[in-house]
Amino acid sequence: MPAAPTARAPRLVVRVLTFAFSVIACVLAAVFVLLSWQTRAGVMRAVADTIETSQQHFAGIERQRQREQLLQARGLAEAPTLKAAVDTYHSERDSGFPVDQLLSTIESELRKLQDWMDLPALSIAGTDGVILASAGPEAGHWPAGSRVRTDFDETGDPVDSIVERRDRVYRATSVPMTLGLDVIGQFVLASPLDDAYARALAADAGADVVIVMAGRVIGSSTSGELRDAIERVALPVSGTVTLDGGEFVVQRLSAVDAAAVYAVGSVTTASREATSEVAFVLIVAGGFALLFAAAGSWWLARTVAGPINRLTTSLAHMAQAGELTQPLPRTGGSRELDSLAGTFDELRTAIARAEAESEATYLGVISTLANALDARDPYTAGHSQRVADLSVSLGRELRLSGTDLETLRVGALLHDIGKIGVSDVVLRKASALTAEEYEQIKLHPSLGARILKPLRFFEAQLAIVELHHERPDGRGYPYGLRGDDIPLFARIVHVADAFDAMTSARAYRNAMPVETAVAELRRVVGEDFDAGVVAAMLRLPVVTRGSRAGAGERDGDRSLSLVTFPRLDAGTAEGAWDDTGEADAGLRRAR
Amino acid sequence: MGNARVVAAASAVFTAILCTVPWTVLRAGAAQEGTGPGLGTIRGTVRVETRSARRLATAGVYPGRAVVLAAERDTSELDNVVVFVELSDPVASAPRRAVIRQSQEEFVPHLVAVTTGSTVEFPNDDLIFHNVFSLSRAATFDLGRYPRDESRQETFREPGIVKVFCHLHSHMSAIVRVFDHPYFVIPDRDGRFSIPDVPAGTHRVTAWHERAGNVTHDVRLTGGGSAALTFSLPLADD
Numbered sequence: 001m002p003a004a005p006t007a008r009a010p011r012l013v014v015r016v017l018t019f020a021f022s023v024i025a026c027v028l029a030a031v032f033v034l035l036s037w038q039t040r041a042g043v044m045r046a047v048a049d050t051i052e053t054s055q056q057h058f059a060g061i062e063r064q065r066q067r068e069q070l071l072q073a074r075g076l077a078e079a080p081t082l083k084a085a086v087d088t089y090h091s092e093r094d095s096g097f098p099v100d101q102l103l104s105t106i107e108s109e110l111r112k113l114q115d116w117m118d119l120p121a122l123s124i125a126g127t128d129g130v131i132l133a134s135a136g137p138e139a140g141h142w143p144a145g146s147r148v149r150t151d152f153d154e155t156g157d158p159v160d161s162i163v164e165r166r167d168r169v170y171r172a173t174s175v176p177m178t179l180g181l182d183v184i185g186q187f188v189l190a191s192p193l194d195d196a197y198a199r200a201l202a203a204d205a206g207a208d209v210v211i212v213m214a215g216r217v218i219g220s221s222t223s224g225e226l227r228d229a230i231e232r233v234a235l236p237v238s239g240t241v242t243l244d245g246g247e248f249v250v251q252r253l254s255a256v257d258a259a260a261v262y263a264v265g266s267v268t269t270a271s272r273e274a275t276s277e278v279a280f281v282l283i284v285a286g287g288f289a290l291l292f293a294a295a296g297s298w299w300l301a302r303t304v305a306g307p308i309n310r311l312t313t314s315l316a317h318m319a320q321a322g323e324l325t326q327p328l329p330r331t332g333g334s335r336e337l338d339s340l341a342g343t344f345d346e347l348r349t350a351i352a353r354a355e356a357e358s359e360a361t362y363l364g365v366i367s368t369l370a371n372a373l374d375a376r377d378p379y380t381a382g383h384s385q386r387v388a389d390l391s392v393s394l395g396r397e398l399r400l401s402g403t404d405l406e407t408l409r410v411g412a413l414l415h416d417i418g419k420i421g422v423s424d425v426v427l428r429k430a431s432a433l434t435a436e437e438y439e440q441i442k443l444h445p446s447l448g449a450r451i452l453k454p455l456r457f458f459e460a461q462l463a464i465v466e467l468h469h470e471r472p473d474g475r476g477y478p479y480g481l482r483g484d485d486i487p488l489f490a491r492i493v494h495v496a497d498a499f500d501a502m503t504s505a506r507a508y509r510n511a512m513p514v515e516t517a518v519a520e521l522r523r524v525v526g527e528d529f530d531a532g533v534v535a536a537m538l539r540l541p542v543v544t545r546g547s548r549a550g551a552g553e554r555d556g557d558r559s560l561s562l563v564t565f566p567r568l569d570a571g572t573a574e575g576a577w578d579d580t581g582e583a584d585a586g587l588r589r590a591r
Numbered sequence: 592m593g594n595a596r597v598v599a600a601a602s603a604v605f606t607a608i609l610c611t612v613p614w615t616v617l618r619a620g621a622a623q624e625g626t627g628p629g630l631g632t633i634r635g636t637v638r639v640e641t642r643s644a645r646r647l648a649t650a651g652v653y654p655g656r657a658v659v660l661a662a663e664r665d666t667s668e669l670d671n672v673v674v675f676v677e678l679s680d681p682v683a684s685a686p687r688r689a690v691i692r693q694s695q696e697e698f699v700p701h702l703v704a705v706t707t708g709s710t711v712e713f714p715n716d717d718l719i720f721h722n723v724f725s726l727s728r729a730a731t732f733d734l735g736r737y738p739r740d741e742s743r744q745e746t747f748r749e750p751g752i753v754k755v756f757c758h759l760h761s762h763m764s765a766i767v768r769v770f771d772h773p774y775f776v777i778p779d780r781d782g783r784f785s786i787p788d789v790p791a792g793t794h795r796v797t798a799w800h801e802r803a804g805n806v807t808h809d810v811r812l813t814g815g816g817s818a819a820l821t822f823s824l825p826l827a828d829d
Binding site: 078079080081083084085087088091092094095097098101102105179180182 | 724725726727728751752754756757758759760761762764801802804
């Protein structure tokens with residue numbers, strides 16, 4: 001990007017990007033939070049419903065299963081051999097005969113049934129409720145000789161009951177064994193209501209299962225914490241309950257006596273999965289949205305910053321070239337920017353106008369100063385102009401640039417401005433100057449520099465005005481600089497000044513012919529005058545043509561037509577070339 | 592070790608017989624109903640709390656060949672009662688033949704009483720297979736399965752209660768009571784019974800029903816006489 005980034009302010013594109021992106025990101029984040037919250041709530045509701053429904057189904061299935069188990073028990077109780085053995089057992093026992101063999105028959109029949117059914121405990125009790133035999137892994141808790149309940153209802157249907165035996169709680173299904181109308185015994189199927197039972201149920205229910213008896217959890221497929229939490233609350237038959245901070249759906253599967261079996265489903269856990277799925281989708285969508293937001297923000301930033309950058313580039317070029325003439329190109333980025341460019345163009349035009357005015361004023365000042373100087377002495381009238389012309393000719397001969405020539409011209413025009421501060425008596429004195437007067441004359445370069453110093457736009461000419469009487473041999477004034485220490489412009493003006501002084505008439509002498517002046521220049525070249533400049537002088541047409549008159553007409557009307565003073569005829573000024581010039585004073589004294 | 596005891600028991604029995612014989616003869620003579628000298632008849636009535644009908648624990652397993660349910664059958668709990676004299680020593684008697692039919696998924700009759708050495712036949716009248724087996728000490732047997740119109744039989748050599756079942760139909764059961772003497776009878780439909788030719792003397796007479804158990808009365812029987820007994824069997828209606 002061409003716009004130069006400053007150390008302090010961030011680039012517009014960055015600002016726009018940051019702002020747009022953060023706004024979009026904030027909105028997105030808000031939407032995300034809202035959506036996920038709402039989704040979570042929805043998912044939790046749905047999950048709760050699902051769990052409840054499935055648990056209700058399972059409860060129905062479980063009730064059916066229990067019923068079927070009862071019927072199955074009834075079927076098992078009809079095993080002919082078993083029945084025969086039990087009936088015969090009673091008969092023989094009542095007759096006082098040994099019954100060991102019958103008991104072992106009963107036990108082996110039970111074991112056969114157990115092998116088929118794989119039940120935890122199978123027991124046969126007599127009509128008196130005393131267990132005759134048991135089979136199954138839990139048979140140890142149902143030993144022969146111990147008693148079971150005998151309070152059957154009238155229908156002879158199976159009876160479900162909860163039995164505590166030796167610290168274990170069983171769900172017992174008791175079926176009366178009948179032969180004809182006679183109850184000959186009792187067939188008992190028992191399942192321990194423990195963690196394993198709960199886990200087996202839980203596997204089918206797809207939910208955790210807890211078995212609660214009198215407020216105590218006697219079997220559970222869940223963790224210990226949940227178990228403790230369940231013991232602290234009363235579980236509803238069906239509904240939701242908060243356990244351990246989580247929401248749970250509870251459904252009672254069955255209840256027998258004081259024991260009840262509940263399916264407990266964690267809504268929180270179930271919904272976590274669904275929620276995380278939704279969250280994943282939301283995050284992906286959010287990621288894409290952010291990406292689009294970033295791209296959009298970038299585009300927006302470019303749209304805003306681009307034209308501004310182009311405008312800046314145009315202005316930078318304009319400033320670098322100092323070129324105020326071309327109108328600013330319209331970026332077309334926005335009406336505001338175009339209007340800004342338009343305003344700038346107006347400003348530019350105003351500045352150009354003001355610049356032109358100030359240049360005119362500047363030129364006026366120069367002319368005024370030069371005229372004021374020249375007007376003091378009719379002999380020096382036009383001197384400044386002529387020196388300026390000659391200097392420009394010399395500068396051109398020395399291949400100076402246009403800007404340098406202009407500097408040189410203005411400098412030459414003003415080179416004697418310091419003479420404003422020299423008394424007319426000294427200035428216009430026709431006779432030879434006293435040393436004191438000469439010292440006064442020698443002050444004029446410093447004086448000129450002092451006059452021009454406040455004027456900023458004469459800065460380049462200060463050296464010319466101040467140093468145009470310095471000589472290569474160091475005998476010049478005011479500083480006695482030597483050789484190349486003297487600026488070239490000052491050296492040029494020095495030569496031009498001397499030449500014009502020599503070829504102009506003075507109150508005390510006539511104008512010197514060009515040849516004489518040239519000869520004089522040649523004589524003191526290297527000492528008084530710079531060799532390079534004199535060499536250039538000798539190549540000038542005014543010298544090669546050898547006519548002094550031509551010098552006046554040569555380029556007197558070039559740029560400063562304002563300065564048109566009546567030129568003294570070479571003839572009338574004959575014999576007096578010296579003037580208030582630097583070398584002239586020396587020359588005047590030397591003569 | 593047994594000799595002393597046997598001698599003691601024998602002498603006690605002998606003494607008892609010596610003491611009772613004259614009294615028994617006196618009683619029997621008074622009754623004048625005996626069929627022989629020193630023999631009398633025990634007769635009487637048995638009352639049971641009969642129920643109007645028997646129920647089957649299970650319905651018929653062959654719906655296409657519906658059996659007549661027991662409820663519709665003409666049965667009486669009196670058929671399931673046997674009245675007998677308890678004797679400590681066996682009395683030789685002729686073997687008998689008895690039949691328990693397998694009819695309508697029932698053993699009919701439910702109860703038979705026979706002397707030792709008797710043979711009971713078990714013909715199958717049903718369209719379906721039946722089986723006959725027993726786990727009882729007095730007779731443990733399994734006659735296998737057999738179809739209609741076939742019959743198997745079992746000879747009972749030991750006195751006792753023999754419970755008979757069918758392996759195929761768990762609700763079927765029958766009882767064969769085997770006595771080592773001939774002094775037993777199943778009452779008629781009115782509950783009346785008569786046990787003739789019982790040696791005179793004091794006897795324990797028992798009426799037995801599988802659910803009610805034993806109801807026993809002592810009776811003094813004179814030769815040629817008769818003794819009347821009334822048994823009331825407490826058969827609770829469930």
